[in-house]
Structure formats: structure tokens, C-alpha cells
Amino acid sequence: MSKQGDFEAVRKDIAALLKQPGYDDGSAGPVFVRLAWHSAGTYDAETDTGGSNGAGMRYEAEGGDPANAGLQHARAFLESVKEKHPWITYADLWTLAGVVAIKEMGGPTIPWKGGRTDYVDDSKLPPRGRLPDAAQGADHIRWIFSRMGFNDQEIVALSGAHNLGRCHSDRSGFEGAWVNSPTRFSNQYFRLLLSLQWRKKILKNGIVQFMNYDEDTETELMMLPTDISLTTDPSFKKYVELYAKDKDRFFEDFSKVFDKLMELGIVRDASGAVTNADNVKGGYHS
Template sequence: MSPKGDFAAVRKDIKALLNQPEYDDGSAGPVLVRLAWHSSGTYDIRTDTGGSNGAGMRYEIEGGDPANAGLQHARVLLEPVKAAHPWITYADLWTLAGKVALEEAGGPEIAWQGGRTDYVDDSKIKEIRGRLPDAAQGSDHLRNIFYRMGFNDQEIVALSGAHTLGRCHGDRSGFEGKWVNNPTRFSNQYFKLLSTLEWEPRTLASGVKQFGYTDEDTETELMMLPSDMALLADKGFEPWVKKYGADKELFFKDFAAVFAKLMELGIKRNERGEVTNLDNEKGGYIS
């Protein structure tokens, strides 16, 4: 067992489990990034509720949101890390895992601070379902969801670049396939492909509608969600798609900033960096 606060030791153990030859494209990284994002992306700036603090996804009320389907794989994967470092909260572990996964995939260094706490029960989690984006929808929906978290148009596009990593699973979201050819390597490839390929509407056997492109060179079928295509069709979003496709450095810089902001949504800290909106005595989260 590592001493309390030894995040470097936790990081090391997270790194060690990223390589999963039998899982998806050989890495657990993408699903860990998605766990970090969904744990944080419930934040509502008006009511100051939701966000990564509390780790509410352990409870059915949040974990059972259909948007979170499949994330139990990520949570189960992290259990041995939690067991080896019992002092770390789930809220810190899930966000730290996302940061480590992004960095190990070749992404930019992401600022991260610990100190989150976990809910002791689900009594403080209310009306949390339905806060995450719906991939079948367009730009009005994306703005409603991400403005609610406190993000602007540029930040929405930068965050969407995470779809360079991983894939869609029919049994989780209903959508199928990967966005880029190398989905375990972080890059600005998502933006390049989104803006340069001829995406065609595809209807899956299940009736789910997405967009597809058959890459003749690699004989690979790539995909885009309707919500990804919405970025191209929108005057506020499209310039950022182009900029990030043309400038990897700019994308990495902006992505690092916005992902760090995402992980911190709803978290209040004092000048020493300690989280102040929690009650250590009760182990509960005070909003």
C-alpha cells in the first residue's frame, strides 16, 4: 500500500494496466478517458451540481444512465488500483486515469490536482441523468449541454477531438466503429478526417444512423457520429475544426487546457489547492 497522497504510485499502476492486448484496439486508455469525461460532464453551472466530485457513477441513479453504458468496464479495470491504494477516492482515481491515459497515448500533459471526495451514499445525487450529450443530435443540443457546463464553442470543438481515441460499441451506445485508423494514439487526426473525407450517411442493421467512410488504403471503415458531423455544419464550430486539423500544436495546447477544466468542474479549492466543497468528517459532498 502506498502512503496517502502518493499519486505518483497510483499513476504508475494506471500506466501498467493501459496495455490490454485482448481488449478493443489493445488499450484500455480510450474507455478510461471516457470514464473521466462522463464523471465530470454532468456538471451544471447554474445549480452547481454534478461533476467529478463524489464519484456518483458508482450508484445506479447515475451509473444506470444509458449514456454511461459500458463504463463499468473502465471502473472494474481500475478496482485493483483502488485496492492497492485504498486512500485514493474514486473521484480522484477516475479523473487521474483519464489524464494518464491521454498522456500515455501521446497527448499533451494535462494539469490535474487531487483532493476530490466520494459520496458515502446516493442521497445527494439528484436528477443527474440526461445531462450527457446525445450523439444523434445537432449543434443546438451540443450548445445546450456544454454551455450548461460552462464551455464555449471553441472549447466544445477542442473537447470533441478526444474522438481520435477509441471506438463506438453497438452494445453500449448503438453506434459502431472508430473515428480514425489508429485509435490508441492521440493526435489531431479526427479533425483532419472530419473536414477532408467524403462522409456518407450509413444506417446500421439496428436502424441507428451514423456516417461512414471506407478507407481504400487500409480497407477500414471509419465513422462519425451525427453530433461529430454537426461540428462541420455549424458556423461557430467549423472554423475550429479547420484550425485544429491544420495545427496539431494549437489543438494539443487547447485540449490540455479544456480537459483540465473539465476535470475541475464544480470543484472549489483554497489557495493551498485543497478542495473545500467537501466534508471529510462525513465523507460527503457539499455543493
């Protein structure tokens, strides 16, 4: 067991857990990033509800949301880290896992601070339906992400996470990976969005996505309808073009915006301590 607050020790154990030969593309990294994103992406700025504080996915109301299908694998992988460092909260563990995974897969360093608690304030539980629906378009994602406080540039930068991982027909119903190296963080997703011809395809389950068959590498890549909308909406498209040609700029902006995502709903004092975690009032449910 590590000392309370020794996040370095936790980081090391998360990094050591990423390699999973029998799982997907051999890495738990992408599903850790998605866990971190879905833990935070329920935030609603107006009512100050949702967000990573509280780790609500431990409970059926949020964990069993069809939007979170598949994330139980990420949570199960991380159980061994929680057992070894029982002082860390799930809310900190899940967000830190995303940050460590991005770095280990070749992405930018993302600032991260601990202090989230697992205290659940029932009046602040987010309703289902706050995460984006991939079958929709630009207006939908602009509406969903502006609720969290993100602008067009930030939405496009965040979408660059689709450089990682894949869609699973038994989770979201969509199928396939966005890029050829789905465990390597890069700006390839933006370059492929612009350079390949994406054709609409209706899958056997009736779901519509976009596909490209690359004769050279004999691989089929995919895009979600929401991904394609980043190239059909002029305001989004200018940032897709920017990030496709400037990888450093993408890494820099992604680092800032992922940090902002992880901090949604977290209030800190000047020393960085979380002041709105509510554990002082009530103790933990975990």
C-alpha cells in the first residue's frame, strides 16, 4: 500500500496496466480515456450537476446507462489499482487513468490534480441522456458541449480523442476503428477526416456510419456521423484543418481542453484543494 496522496505510485500502476494482450488492440488505454470522458461529460454548467466528482458510474443509474456500455471493462481493470491504493477515490482514479493513458500512448502531458471525492449528493445526480449521440450532427454536439461550457474550437480538439480505440457493435452498435494505429495518440484522425472519401454504410443492425476501404493497407476505417459533421459545419471544419496540419497545436489545445473537461464541477481554493466535494458534510457512500 502506498502513502495517502502518493499519486506518482498510482500513475505507475496505471501505466503498467495498459498493456492487455487479450483485449481489443492490446491496450486498455483507449477505454480508460473513454471512462474518464464519460465520468466528466455529464456536467451541466447551469445547474452545476454531473461531472467527475462522486464517481456516479459505480451505481446502476449512471453505470447502467446504455451510453456507458463497455466502460465496466475499464472499471474492472482499474480495480487492482484501487486495491493497491485504497486511499484514492474512484473519481480521482478514473480521471487520472485517462490522463496517464493519453501520455503513455504518445499524447501530451495533461495537468491533473486530485481531490475529487466519492461522496454522492443525490440532488446532483445527472439524468441519463447528457452524453452525445453519435447518430446526430453538428447542432447536437454543439448543444451538448456548450452545456458543459465548451466552444467550437474546444469541441473539435476534444473530438481528436477518436484517434484512439474503436467502436464495438455490442457496446454502441457502431463498428471499427478511426485510424490504423488506434493505440497511438496523434492527429491522424483529423488528417483522415479530410483526406479520405467517406461513404455512408448501413450496418446489419440498421446503424448508419461512414466507411473507407484503403486498398493499400487493405483495412477498413470508420467515422461516426458526428465525426463527419466536423467537416460539413464550416466553423468546426476550420479547426479540423488547423489540427490536421499542426500536430503540436493539436497536442497543446487537447491538453488544455482535456484538463478543463476533467475539472468540470470541481471547485478549488488557491492551494488546489477541492472545496465543494461535500465529504465534510456527509462521509462517503463507497
